[in-house]
Amino acid sequence: MARNGNAIAAVEAYVQAYYNRLPNSKIADRLYLDLSQLKDVFNQADADQGEKPNLDLAVKYLAPETLAFLEGLQDNLDDEGILASINAFNALYENKKVxxxxxxxxxxxxxxxxxxxxxxxxxxxxxxxxxxxxxxxxxxxxxxxxxxxxxxxxxxxxxxxxxxxxxxxxxx
Incomplete structure (x- = not known):
């Protein structure tokens, strides 16, 4: 199911606000690392064969800060919403390397x-x-x-x- 523009905009706004409120760069670094690994879990799942990502296993190893970030997605906690939030966070992180x-x-x-x-x-x-x-x-x-x-x-x-x-x- 394709997500509408309003839902993606809500996810991106949430990510921007969350990113701006991070208390230090170590937490940003940790979130970036965890979210990149979570994205790899999605990429490893073969969508063509109907394979779903093993989120239960992936979530087990996430830092509490990352879990708090994901909990804030509320209504957008489906695969597409999680991927959109990961992409938005990583884009912010990679564009502001200082x-x-x-x-x-x-x-x-x-x-x-x-x-x-x-x-x-x-x-x-x-x-x-x-x-x-x-x-x-x-x-x-x-x-x-x-x-x-x-x-x-x-x-x-x-x-x-x-x-x-x-x-x-x-x-x-």
Whole structure:
């Protein structure tokens, strides 16, 4: 049975939202590996002879994160829906090969819009990437934000600016 465009669009929207909410690149890597292996199970089944993929055996070895991803498909958990989700996830993963784990520290919790603006500016500075953000609230920063990753450090906090001013004043 061929799936209609709305069902495929729903699967792709779910995959995009799920991908954007992943907390770190290790989970994305694991999902990619598991989903690629699951796709191989589908490819090994001979559809011409009516052979169905052995999903019971395949699911047994999937990581909990992958099972959670598949559970979110809800009404689209048939063979075609699973394959569409695998293809959509793998396309996102393969198109964004640069992964950046970022720790975002602020004095107060940030809104979704504020985080999006900050990450847009970060992306303009370091290039296109998939950001996996861990948020931390630290009242000691007083205001502003600090972004830390393996290769980048941006500190625009009031606490740091005050320390820099103090150093500058004490020099004179």
């Amino acid at each position: 992964f950046v784990n970022v720790k975002l520290t602020s004095a107060v919790p940030l809104s979704g819009e504020q985080k999006a603006r900050i990450l847009d500016k970060l992306e303009k500075r370091i290039g296109e990437a998939t950001f996996f953000v861990t948020e931390a609230v630290d009242p000691k920063v007083m205001g502003g934000v600090r972004l830390e990753s393996e290769n980048h450090y941006f500190d625009n906090t009031i606490a740091t600016k005050l320390k820099d001013m103090k150093k500058h004043i004490l020099k004179d």
